[in-house]
Amino acid sequence: MGTGHYFWVIFYFASLCSASLANNAKINFREKEKKVLDQILGAGKYxxxxRPSGINGTENMPTYVYVNMFLRSISKIDDYKxxxxVQLTFREQWTxxxxxxxxxxxxxxxLTLTEANRVWMPDLFFSNEKEGHFHNIIMPNVYIRIxxxxxxxxxxRISLTLACPMNLKLYPLDRQICSLRMASYGWTTNDLVFLWKEGDPVQVVKNLHLPRFTLEKFLTDYCNSKTNTGEYSCLKVDLLFKREFSYYxxxxxxxxxxxVIVSWVSFWLDQGAVxxxxxxGVTxxxxxxxxTSGINASLPPVSYTKAxxxxxxxxxxxxxxxxxEFALVNYASRSDMHKENMKKKRRDLEQASLDAASDLLDTDSNATFAMPLVRHPGDPMALEKLRQCEVHMQAPKRPNCCKTWLSKFPTRSKRIDxxxxxxxxxxxxxxxLVYWSTYLFREEEDE
Structure with a gap:
């Protein structure tokens, strides 16, 4: 057997020994991890x-809990309800x-735990929550690191449906502020204080897409509340949404x-096309x-007037x-027709009377009628009429363009159209002009 063969045999056994030692080291390390867990969380030890002590183990100081979150998605913003x-990854950190x-x-x-009941937990709740649930597929999406x-x-990781009171006075040219509020349920500020984590307490997924809104910005703040049982620590994040106007x-x-423009076609139709x-008009x-009813069906019944x-x-x-307008045109048309009929009847009567007078003159040649056709120049009434004519001729009226233009249309109904x-x-x-200048540049009213 050659020296090369012995070399490969020795190398093989050395590899097996090193792998066995590495596995033993891992097993020993996991055993040490288990011992550490038993040491700090064993029965009768924790x-x-x-509640944990305050800073540096002081008993009379509150426990400070630092909060941050990652907004994974915002599925819908319901105007009616x-x-x-929102779906988010929520994180808390304390000592x-x-x-x-x-x-x-x-x-x-x-050390990593998956059971939250093994250690003390802050009693945080979402004060404006309507519905919410944890995610348990495939395993509960939760962990605790010590x-x-x-x-x-x-x-x-949790999904929440949160209340968002809206001011719809400028709808659909509005901006809405939806809050996410977190507070302690039982511990007062003497025992527990929530703080935003320094740096970047709220992160938002980059490819966030909303159907009819745009997330302009978000602000973090504090909202401590005082009741007759004490003061409770509270955090809030305000999400400013701008409504996308292109859809509306x-x-x-x-x-x-x-x-509206189609309704104006009626003005160009013939008056007789009833x-x-x-x-x-009715259509x-x-x-x-x-x-209008379809628009209002998607909005809540509010007491104020919306845009x-x-x-x-x-x-x-x-x-x-x-x-x-057509009703007025129809009435004016019938009135014009009635006046035209009356004028026609009057002309017929005058023509009939003239014909009768002519027949009478022809039949009664012995009768003489002295009908003064022209007044004597010295007649005072004739002089007065001459003066009035001179005044009108000396000061002629200025022509009115509108009246001149409307005089081209003989009937009142046509003039109305x-x-x-x-x-x-x-x-x-x-x-x-008034509507868009008012609502596009109008500032949101503070509530």
Missing amino acids: DARI MEYS DERLKFDDIQGRLKY FPNGSVLYSI LIQIYIPCCML PARVSL TLLTMATQ IDVWTGVCLTFVFGALL VISRITFPLVFALFN
Whole structure:
């Protein structure tokens, strides 16, 4: 057997021995970790019911708990129920002097637990929570890390549905502030104080997408509350959401404008097209009313007027005004027709009387009629008429452009249609100018 063969045999046995020693070292290390856990959390050695001491083990100082979180997703913001849903990783960190242990020369960085009831836990709760649940797939998404200096890190993934009171006066041009509030339920500030972790206490996932909102910014603050049982520590984070206007522009504002403009087509139809004008007016009015009811169905019934209410109300008024305009045109048309008939009858009567007088003159040639056709120049009434004519000729009236233009249309009904063709678009354009300048640059009112 060659020397090379002996070399490979020796190398093989050396590898087996080193692997066995490494496994034994790992087993021994895990055994030491188990002993450390039994040492600090063994029966009769640690009581999870007792609050940790304050800084440097002082008994009369509160326990400080540092909080930070990671917002994983915001699934929905419900305007009707005034709530929003969020999924987050929530973390708390505090120091418990009773949990100090030997780190075995830096080899044991921390101990990991999955049972929260093994150590003392802060009694934190979310004060504006409506619903919430932990995540247990595949295992409970929770862990507790105990560090050699007695520091405890608690991390859990939870989903919450939180109340978000909204001010909808500027809807849909509004911004909403939704809060997430955390407080102690039983420990007062003399025993427990929550603090935001220094640095970056709130992190948000980078690819956060909301269907109709944009998260502009978030602010952390404190919200301690005083009751008749004491003062309780409280933390809050305010999420500022801006509503995406493009959706409402396409779904509400542009369709409403189109309905209003379609209602103006009635002004260009013939006055005698009664079925067409009535059908157009009624159809646009019903469509606008349906649009308004659909918008209000997705919003809570509030006691104040919203920006969308002003818009739909004015658009509905314009459509209804176009329908009333046709009613006025129809009435004026019938009045013009009646006047025309009366004038025709009067002309027929005058013509008949003239014909009768002519026949009478022809038949009675012996009768003479002295009818003065022209007054004597010295007649005072003739002089007065001459003076009035001279005054009118000396001071002629300035022509009125509007009256001159309207005089081209002989009937009142036609004049109403022509005036409406100009008045309705001008007034609607003026309303748009006032509406957008008011709500686009209006500051949110402080509650």
